[in-house]
Amino acid sequence: MEIGFGRFAGEPREQAGDDAGVLLAVSGRYFTSDFGSYPPTSNVFPTSSMGSHSTVNTAVTQKKQRRLLLGVGFTMLVLVLSACGTGGAQDGLSPASEKARNIDGLFTLTLIIAAVVFVLVQGAIIYTAIKFRRKKGEAPKPVKQIHGNTKLEIAWTIAPALILAGLAVPTVQTIFENAADPVNAVEITVTGHQWWWEYDYSDLGVITANEMHIPVGQDIALTLTADAGDVIHSFWVPRLSGKRDLVPGHENTLTISADEPGLYLGQCAEFCGLSHANMRLRVYAHEPADFEAWVQSQLAAAVIPADTDESLRAEGWELFISKGCSACHGINGTEAVGGGLNPGPNLTHFAQRDTFAGALYDSTTENLSAWLANPSELKSMRPDLNRGMPNLGLSDDEISALVAFLQGLD
């Protein structure tokens, strides 16, 4: 199958702004980081900018040494990491929100320190192995039986402890920063189902599935939960935030946001059974006005054919009721209330969605027809356990009618 990036494909991403600074514990400086850029450009992280944000007075020589050390680390990491971001819509190395950037900056700092330790330790291993190797054909040479050196031991106990203590400061800071209460937020309750997502904008009166729409530049306060009879899922849109689990009986919270309009992809990150791999999700970020327009379109009444209508769509609507679709799928303002033992996505404005089946398939006529013919063939499910859509044994004519009806749900 193909993943379409929808209408926002190719949106340029902005480089990280200056406010996305991360406390660099080693030097006490702030620096920005955006190593995940794609396509990689040679000046993603110009070394000259390193000093430009300097705010702390330190002894000049010390500063030089540190700068050299950091320079080595940066250059190395820029080389490595500039090739690392995929630029994909699900790429955690291309943060697109303040929180994601906080995380990315903290990770980059950790990675720099880890890279320095890596080079030192691996260098020591290789150097030692070469320097003290026994050459080919040489007899074993007696060497001094040294049992240890307490001063060295103390040194290499304290040094890592200090580095870690340094790392702990920005870590704790970021933990609390990212846990801060959202301000003036759009509130969405996310319910994880095997294997799709339900989004309830209770303040706005909007219910939708799999594709979340949000305004840019505003906090989105997610309440994450799962039905008591369901299992644990995890909401993860790497460019917008770290992940957080949806646990039956619990209400977790997560604040996300997006800097720029665009399509951000994610998927369930906690193994949730059979179709875990197929529980994907999309976040569409809009300019506030566009978001408002989207909300209005969602609040509009569902397009239901009149009783007198003789069209294919009207036939589909009749089938929707008579075949029992309405037992699981709700359509607001109609007799289709949905819910039930095996709840399926609310379909009030189904035709506005680009994808269906856990954001797995594009909503094309072909895909929808194949889905209605045998849902489990397109996506592994267990309708016998009330997990996913059953095969209703529809005829081709019935399928065309239902597809016409669904595509009319604008």
Next chain:
Amino acid sequence: MATIVEAPPIAPSPPAPRGGIWGWLTSVDHKKIGIMYGISAFIFFVLGGIEALVIRWQLAVPDGTLVNEEVYNQLFTMHGTTMVFLFVMPVSAAFGNYFVPIMIGARDVAFPRLNALSFWIFISGGIFISSSFFLGGFPDGAWVGYSPLSTQSEVIRMDFWAIGLLILGVASLLGAVNFITTIFTMRAPGMTLFRMPVFVWMQLVVAFLLAFSLPLVTVGLFQVILDRNFGTLFYDAATGGDPILWQHLFWLFGHPEVYILILPAMGIVSEVLPTFSRKPLFGYQFVVFAGAAIGFLGFGVWAHHMFTSGLGPVAETAFGLMTMTIAVPTGIKIFNWVGTMWGGNISFTTPMLFSIGFVAMFTIGGLSGVTHSIVPADTQQHDSYYVVAHFHYVLFGGAVFGIFAGVYYWFGKVFGRMLDETIGKWHFWLMFVGFNLTFAPMHLLGLNGMPRRIATYGDGLGWNYWNFMATIGSFIIALSILVFLINAVRSYRRGVEAGADPWDGRTLEWTTSSPPADFNFAEVPVVEAIDDFWYKKYGEDEDHLPVRLDSNPLDPSALAPDADHHVHLPSPSYYPIMLALGIVTLAYGFLWIPAGFLVMAIGLGIMLLAIFGWALEDIDHPMGDRDHEGGGNDGGDGDEEPAGVGSEGSE
């Protein structure tokens, strides 16, 4: 020792010691048990490896179609379960069983029959879990078995998993008790705790970790079984149960488990590096204390597996900081290993290559581990391929490389013939390249947003290239394993004869013949220093350089293998294997209640018979030689214990 009770006359006599299959099935010899542990572990290793290859083949390209989700979920569940519980743990038990008694100068473990029971329960549990393949499919709830996923599915797959882990837990617990007792009570005269080889120390730490952590997961597993079969509601959110409780119980065991897997490998490397650097281990006490500290701290970091489950910032901070502290003792070990090589005279034998590979690869796993302690960063890494990369660097780059170091190091001691060095080096380099090609890219895949445990992934997400490379790498690993198996079979048949001390070793196992006699030592050694054997071979010149002494400190059994050394050994026993058979029969019956009640009754009957037979067994069989002491041991050894009758009687 004085109170050995005569067996009542109703007790059947134990089997006479003999060879052949029957000899293996009834053996209580720690060496035979060790070999059986090792070989069965390697069979499971191959099975788990085949599962891994199918997984990698499926993920080589997006939207893979080799297997469907149902099969894929079973495969990764069994891959994890097999590698953790049926390969790394038993292979560590194999090394421990074989070498802990020899390295401390003992003739057997404290409880030889318990040792056999531990093995037979392990193998029954392993067969039990694996047999699910023929009885409705492998377990499919991931090796961590998160509730309520593990408790809600109606098929018996997860019962196989939960009951199988319980059985394996019993095996490990018995082994732990045995190792602790052996190490505390069976050491040769002069073998103080701080003269013990680090390998023995690490086995001791692991035994304590097992003893303290297994009860925690046992509680959880019982709750899972009760929820699944008897309608209890421990993990059912609808009625006030809490799925998160399982995560706490599992990881309270699961994190120490990680150290249970890695510490024995660290012990092996701590033996190999000194031998081939011809220097003592640098900072012996620090390495020992670091190992103990890792084990201790390991109990305080479990929640770092749960940073996304909503613990709240305070708990996240606490567990994040606690996790960071583990890096300190880990770092101490790594620095000391490098310090051991520094100033040495290093020969790059295959075990040495695997050991250096261990240090290098484990360092990477350790560093990526530190990035997990950075809680906000972990919320991106958690349950992504980054984590898969991390723990494979620890458990494959670490534990498996360490295990192979041990295999190449001790193969000659165990089987009398050395593994081929040339083939061994092919094995190492293939594995090294294949390992890094497979797992290094997974760091990137995870950071690029690829979650773990997914049967397929979409095209266009930038994951295609590295997934394909990882698959190539996994097949290179498979090739390296094939090379190893060829080497093992070939060398077992016609390898170079090892002799007692092929590597110019430093510890007691090299004083015995290869393979060691049934009784290990004809003469119980008297230990005077760390690396005692080395210092009995080498003195010091005026520059403090070692000089070969004109001595021959080998055990008499190695010098005169055919001589009769009159050492009494514990008798073989039918009952350990019988008891294990009873337990596994009981477990199979449980799966098909109510029809299974009959099977359960049979299992229970076998168990009871075995327990009674065990208790009443004549512990001092007339076939055995009652002469406890070998040839003249002239050390000052007032507290020395005979390894045979006495310890068996106290079981």
